Amino acid sequence: MDWAIEKARERVKSSPANAVNVSATLANSKVLGKIIAGSAGVVMGASNTEPRLREIVILRMGWNCQSVYEFGQHQMFGRSVGLGDAEIYAVTRPLSQGRWGPAEAALLQMVDDLHADDCVSDATWADLCGHFEPSLVMEYVGAAMSYRMVSAILNTCGVQLDEGVPTWPTAPAGG
Template sequence: MRLAAPRIPPLADAEMDADQKELVAPMAATGRVLNIFRTLARAPKAARAFLAWGNYVLSRRNDLPPRQRELVILRVGFLCKSGYEWTQHVEIGLRDGLTPPEIARIKSGASAPDWSQDDRLLLQAADELHHDKFISDATWAGLRGSFTEKQCMDLVFTVGQYTQVSMILNTFGVPLDPGQVLDPDLKGY
């Protein structure tokens, strides 16, 4: 984690006003409000807009299959050195079909051995978007050979969303949730 203490601390339940409680109520009903949402609750109007778009990216309306979506999210989280993002999405990635060895290889990106051609293209696209804010013609052509136009759009939407999320998490200093452990490769960031 980049900061030793949050710049914008997550709200405790007792600190929330009625609007903030209403915002997190659906999460609280599941038994757990994550620190990212406790932090964003400090700006409830922004949080509602953020959640609407984020829910699209994580929903079945996003045409990237969940495993591929999580592959891309984890790559973005690692590239952005977002310990919180990485930690949350390792659990989600495992649920959505990524294996522990694949998750370890995500850190090395498309050049790591044993990726399928499709996975390699997704990782390459995430890297290009991160570094150049653009997918090269060669990578785009490869993607279009395997993915629909909508899936390619959703790939860009996903990388953009999780770049923003990583910026928020890193800059605000959102701490890991109770019971989580920071990946050693992200210590000091």
């Protein structure tokens, strides 16, 4: 397993997150590793989604799935695209408690819909299409569902947080 950890460290050294443990875990299954790497590569690199909004979607799905590993990693990615502590904390709260703009609220509702029953409600879909082209809505759905799969795998495999990766957020002071 030491070889897998060293290989994982090399692969993730340019990332804003320290993802050694997930890389070492996925080294146990080349097929699963390729599926997740391919999916994450598209969502994180080849997608037309706006990075800040994409991270809000991923964080909400990580929270809904109670995947502390996913949430911790994407706090770091979120900060790298401009999310602050108050926004990251707000992702964990009911929509009514956040100060989200209309497009952000629609995306958060989309994630909640998908987590509840793997389907975006007609009302949420219509709301999303008021903010985004349908093709972009599909990409946000794809991002959410990709990270639902990743969250489930991380939880199932018991992947532990890497050194320096934050855990669940706490309410910001004065907020």
